[in-house]
Structures are given as C-alpha cells and as structure tokens.
Amino acid sequence: MLNILFWNLRRNAIEDSIADCIVENNVDIVVFSEFDGIDFIKIKKKLGKMYERIMAVQDDRKVTLLAKTTLSVTTVQQQNRYNIYNVKTAVKEYLLVAVHLEDRRNYRAAERIETIRCLVADIEQTEKLLKCSNTIVIGDFNANPYDEELLSKYAFNAVLFKKIIDKCELTNPNSLKKKRFYNPILHYISEDTEMYGSFYYEKEYMTPYWYCLDQVLVRKVLANNINHVEYLKRINTRDLLENAIPNSAISDHLPLLVNLQEVGNGV
Structure with a gap:
C-alpha cells in the first residue's frame, strides 16, 4: 500500500499536528501547499530519519514534498504552480x-485552465520520456469535480466514473486523441460517512455547501488501484473541525489521504 497525503496548511505553524498526522496514517509521501513559515x-526531528524533504534546484514555490527515505524520489520538473516527481517504490x-x-478569489477559471493545459x-x-503511465495528480485544484477545469477535454479531461475510462481511455476532440484521467472523489463523498469535502467557508463564498478543492486524479492504469480516499477530520484525538467547518487555527482545508494498492495494474 502506498499512502499519499496532501494538505494546504494555510501558512500555519502546526508542525506537531503535521508530524502526528504522518505517523498516525503511515504516510509514505506528503505534499504541502501554503507552507510558508513551516519549520x-x-x-523531520520529530519523525526521525524516516523522512526527507525533496528539494529542487530552484526554491520551492507553491508546493513541496516530504517522502520516506525508503523511496527514491527525484524532481523531474518544477513550475510555479506544480512540480512533477519521479517516485520509485520497491514495487512500482x-x-x-x-x-x-x-x-478562486483572485483568478478566473480560464486562468486555471491555461495552467492546466501547460x-x-x-x-x-x-x-513518454520516462515510459511511465502510472501518473498521479494530487493537490489543491481550486475547482470542484464538476467544474470545467476538471472535466473539459481541453483541461484535465477527468472522468468521474470508472466505467467510462475502462471503456475508453481516449477522447477525440477535433481529431486529436487525448488521454483521460480518472477522478475517484464522487465515490467517497457521502453524508453517511460525513465525508463532505475539504473546504467550507460560508462567510466568504456565501454558499451552504462544502467545496472539494483538494482532489486526486490518476491515469486509467491506476484506476482500480485506488483503495480509499478520505478527507481527514481529526488527528489522533484532535478535531480538525470547529462548529462543523475546518478550524482555521489549524487550517482552512482538511488534509486529503489517498491509499493506493501497489499490486495489480500498472506498468
């Protein structure tokens, strides 16, 4: 099992909570955004020698990463809004x-779509370069699952139902074949399990629903390897919610945990 965590930290110095979350969930790779001010x-001192921060040639910008030292992680490419890493486990x-x-407050959807196209x-x-299709995209998309940024053939081209990507991995807009991603989040959103979303701030957005801004996408070859996806609501005994919304003293986003089974599909 490969456990990947993403957390938008809201620039809060919550080092103890971060370390506790990593240990409690046996996280292999953790990705952060809005990590300014985090020590x-x-x-690393609290975690011991089990984890290492993966640094690039340039200073980290919008995202950064910690990984277990048992993994081989190298930075392939770094841009302002995203990093691409090559990860090798003992299996894949x-x-x-x-x-x-x-x-969403300062930019339009069209500007996010332009970044997504790049x-x-x-x-x-x-x-193509690495001959590897085991691709995982994780982070704060600042868009919901049904937004154009996720669904458009000219953006992420992500489908929300496994049967669709199982039937056909490619779409064909204007005779250009484009590979799809699979977005598993709808399978896990439920009132029964109180899995609503990752972000809720009614005063600012004036909406009565949760946003699913933090998501994970995978290529078809990994669609059946997703074992579980969860927005964490507590770390040990510490509740991450206050009055039924994220406690902004910790973060205004809930962490996203993805469990990926490593046996089976994948090349």
Missing part, C-alpha cells in the same frame, strides 16, 4: 504531480 527541520514507478492552482502537456511529455 520542516522541526518536523510513478509520476507524482503536486499542484496548487490559482485561487501542466497536461508537461505530463504527457514526461510520460
């Missing part, structure tokens, strides 16, 4: 794409 040395090789797209082109180029 990663403090986190992956392309892990960490993203933090333009926020990102998808870089993903396709890297998949």
